[in-house]
Amino acid sequence: MKKILVTGGLGFIGSHTVVELLNANFDVVIIDDLSNSKIEVLDSIQEITGKKPDFFNIDLRVKEKVNHFFSENHIDGIIHFAAFKAVGESVQKPLDYYENNIGSLVYLLQEMRDRKLDNFIFSSSCTVYGQADELPITENAPIKPAESPYGNTKQIGEEIIKDTCKANGLNAIALRxxxxxxxxxxxxxxxxxxxxxxxxxxxxxxxAAGIREQLSIFGDDYDTPDGTAIRDYIHVVDLAKAHIAALQRLIEKKNDTNFEFFNVGTGKGSSVLEIVKAFENTTQQNLNYKIVGRREGDVTAAYADTTIANEQLGWKTEKTLEEALLSAWKWQEKQ
Known part of the structure; x- marks a missing residue:
């Protein structure tokens, strides 16, 4: 049984990916510093799968702790989620983002190099494309200057991994x-x-639950049909399954080069107002919202061309936008 390290494994995407890994009969070890997650998620993972992964509370910015973990544990692959991830916050706190997102990546890769470990999957982002010239966005779209420090950490992260693959023979996939x-x-x-x-x-x-008084919609003057920004919203379970497909590709040595990258989305863009209306229709909840000014770092529109991921990973999305919104509401109601 292959043992996979999932960093940030108690977070949103990480926890769903851990569930899919366990369902696919991988042995899972989680590292998480609980800075944006809760330890109770570990019990929830066990309730869903009947299996409880090993857990280590480690801040990956502390090199000695990273080194100690690898000296005590043999790992067959890493899925690296652990990172700060808010565009707006990154504009306010750039140094925190560079220290956390870049430093932890470097320390992990150094351990992989020194111990001759393989199979690395990086949690990247469509933010690496900035505001793309053409939609939908293909993997051939140019990497533009990042719109935010968060986006820049993903660009730099990919460059670091690519250089490491070239120098040290590591096999890695970045999922955007x-x-x-x-x-x-x-x-x-x-x-x-x-x-x-x-x-x-x-x-x-x-x-909708009354925890927040009002939803702010950032900008209604974008060059889109209704003036609000457009994004490609993918169900987290579909996204989690893409990681399993990417991991299998590396383990089975089906990768064409030792650094590959794939867009992971639905291929369909939805505006913020469309999301609001779809949520209201699906859940029968009315939302109190107002239009406010644009937010720094946001692009006008981004949605994926997923052809390459569909063909090479043998993966495609299965769940609808409405299913995703309804599941998010049911989760909120349980809190």
């Missing part, structure tokens, strides 16, 4: 996510931001 939403069908795990949500859907669900 679009916008993950939703929750597990059991409503036992979902998106649980600590403090004020930085992403749209948890703010939507918390507003």
């Amino acid at each position: 996510y679009f916008n993950p939403i939703g929750a597990h069908d059991t409503a036992k795990i979902g998106e649980l931001p600590l403090g004020v949500p930085q992403n749209l859907i948890p703010y939507v669900t918390q507003t």
Whole structure:
């Protein structure tokens, strides 16, 4: 049984991926510093799968702790989620983002190099494309100057991995996510931001639940049909399954080069107002929202061309936008 390390494995995408790994009969070890997650998620994972992964509370910015972990544990592959991830916050706190997102990546890769470990999957982002010239966005789209420090950490992260693959023979895949939403069908795990949500859907669900007074929609003057920004919203379970497909590709040595990257989205863009209306229709909840000024770092529109991931990973999305929104609401209702 292959043992896979999942960093940030108690977070939103990480926890769903851990569930899919366990369902696919991988042995899983989680590292998480609980800075934006809760230890109770570990019990929820066990409730869903009947298996409890090993857990280590480690801050990956502390090189000595990373080194000690690898000296005590043999790992067959790593899926690296652990990172700060809010675009707006990264503009306010750039140094925190560079220290956390770049430093932890470097320390992991150094351990892989020194111990001759292989199979690395990186949690990247469509933010690496910036505001693309053409939609949908293909993997051939140019990497533009990042719109935010968060986006820049993903660009730099990919460059670091690519250089490491070239120099040290590591095999790695970067998955460029679009916008993950939703929750597990059991409503036992979902998106649980600590403090004020930085992403749209948890703010939507918390507003519907009365936790937030009002949803702010950032800008209605974008060059889109209804003036609000367009994104590609993918169900988190579909996204989690893409990681399993990528991992199998590396383990079975089916990769064409030792650094590959794939867009992971639905291929369909939805505006913020379309999301609001779809949520209201699906859940029968009315949302109190207002239009406010644009947010620094946001692009006008981004949605994926997923052809390469569909063909080479043998993966495609299965769940609808409505299913994702309903699962997010059911998760919110359980909180």
